[in-house]
Structures are given as structure tokens and as C-alpha cells.
Amino acid sequence: MAQQRIASLTILILIMFAALPDAHGQPATRDAEISLATLKQGNERFAAGRLEHPRQGPQRRAEVAPKQYPMASILGCSDSRVPPELLFDQGLGDLFVVRAAGNVADPVAIGSLEFSTAVLGSPLIVVLGHESCGAIDATLKGAPVPGDIQKVVDAVQRGLEGDSCKPSPQLLDCSIRANVDYIVRKLSAQGAVLPELVKQGKLKVVGGIVDLDTGKIAWRP
Ligand SMILES: [Zn+2]
Structure with missing residues (x-):
């Protein structure tokens, strides 16, 4: 029964991917490495104070009004200092963003990411x-x-259980990294949709930590 459900889900996902036409204008990439490289370049511009604000004008608005093809999905914290479109210097229709305090992956967040990847074809999830x-x-x-x-605290607590962070002045930084790593593992391994996409090579899940002083993102190994 479970195998049948997985098989039907796989077929459904394949149909969704096949049915998606290319975006006119600038087709969204389906290559996670290209998306990641684009985000890294955008973050370098943000950190250097050289924002280009790409794809934010009326032409882009008209392009993406009928349909969205986000090149990456971001699961980020709600904190006012870390808006993904600015951090990555991206425009309309580029990023599918899910935000909650502590960037926790609750069922609604996971469902939103399943939509952005399986239905919209976004090839990359960044846990930020x-x-x-x-x-x-x-x-x-x-x-x-x-x-x-x-509820936020309880969700974060689950992510920190079993981590190797010890009481020290670095405890907060260590726990922030542990929380991101836990969520990357969780998204890659739990649920019916995301792990299957990862297995098929259609989705990459990565983590990063924003340095509030420099604006730079330290990517997790
Ligand atoms: Zn936060």
C-alpha cells in the first residue's frame, strides 16, 4: 500500500515537472548548482554594498504575474534583519520564501516547501x-x-536535542548552527515529497548562517 502511494506520488511529481512550461523571458533554472551560485553572487553584492536590485521593475512584474518559477526556496527566520530578497539581491519571482522565528520546519513550513519544489519546480532549498x-x-x-x-521554543528545542554544543560563550553560535543542520537533515529525510525529490536528484537542501555585521552567509558543509 505504502509502495503504491509512493509510486503514484512519484508519477504525479513527474507529470507536474513535465507539464511546467519554460518561463518566457528568463526561464527559471532547474539546476540547484546554478541557483546556489546565483544566490552566492547576490550575497557577495549585498555584503559589499553593491546591490543591483535585479528583476524588480514593471517588465519583470508583467513576466511573472501569470506564473511563478522560483529558482530557490528559502526557509528563513522572521527576524527583521534577514530578508532573503535583500540578502541574496534577487527580484520578483526569484525566491519562494517561508519564514518563521527560528526558521523552524513545522508541518505548514514543510508543506509550503513541498509546494515550491514539487509543484513549482524550485530545485534548491536554503535553510537560513x-x-x-x-x-x-x-x-x-x-x-x-x-x-x-x-510553540516556537518547543520546536527549536527539538532541533537542539542531542547536539554537541557545550555551555560556553560560543553556545548560542553553536546552537544556531546545530538548528540549521538539524532542519537540513529533517527536510532531506522526513515526509513523502522532499526526500523523494532529493533521491531523484531534483532537489538539493543546504544550510547557511547570516553574519549580521558583514551580511555574509557562512554556508554549512
Ligand atoms: Zn532568528
Whole structure:
């Protein structure tokens, strides 16, 4: 039964990919390495203060209004200092962005990423953590938090269980890295859609940490 479901899902995904026409104007790439290289170049421009703000004018708006072909999906933190379109110097229709405090991968986030990859054909997911993340810090401190903030803390806590970070001045940085690495592993291994795409070579999942001072992203190995 489970095998049948996986087979039908695989066929459905193949149909979706086959049915997607090329974007007119600038076709979105289906090559994760090209997407990653484009994001790295954009981040270098951001860090150097040389933003080009590409594909943000009326022509691009008209191009992508009928359909989107995002070249990458970003699972980032909601923090006001890390907006992906600026960090990567990209434009309209380039990035499919999912954001939540602590860049946690809850079922709604995973479902959104399944849509961007399996349906829209985005070949790359970047899990993007950042320096001084308040959600990770609050989780490490363990103090009571009001309302549904506890749900964020609980989600981050699950990602930090079993990590190798020790109490030290570097604990927060280590935990931010551990959280990103955990989510990269989780997206690559859990659920019915993303691991299958990874296995088929149609999806790459990578992690990165934003340095708030330099704007540079340290990519995880
Ligand atoms: Zn954060």
C-alpha cells in the first residue's frame, strides 16, 4: 500500500515537472548548482554594498504575474534583519520564501516547501539561520515565555536535542548552527515529497548562517 502511494506520488511529481512550461523571458533554472551560485553572487553584492536590485521593475512584474518559477526556496527566520530578497539581491519571482522565528520546519513550513519544489519546480532549498537569533537564545535560556511563543521554543528545542554544543560563550553560535543542520537533515529525510525529490536528484537542501555585521552567509558543509 505504502509502495503504491509512493509510486503514484512519484508519477504525479513527474507529470507536474513535465507539464511546467519554460518561463518566457528568463526561464527559471532547474539546476540547484546554478541557483546556489546565483544566490552566492547576490550575497557577495549585498555584503559589499553593491546591490543591483535585479528583476524588480514593471517588465519583470508583467513576466511573472501569470506564473511563478522560483529558482530557490528559502526557509528563513522572521527576524527583521534577514530578508532573503535583500540578502541574496534577487527580484520578483526569484525566491519562494517561508519564514518563521527560528526558521523552524513545522508541518505548514514543510508543506509550503513541498509546494515550491514539487509543484513549482524550485530545485534548491536554503535553510537560513542567523547570528544572534532570538528564538534560539530564548530556547537556550529556558525562561517562561507567554502565549504561543512557547510553540516556537518547543520546536527549536527539538532541533537542539542531542547536539554537541557545550555551555560556553560560543553556545548560542553553536546552537544556531546545530538548528540549521538539524532542519537540513529533517527536510532531506522526513515526509513523502522532499526526500523523494532529493533521491531523484531534483532537489538539493543546504544550510547557511547570516553574519549580521558583514551580511555574509557562512554556508554549512
Ligand atoms: Zn532568528
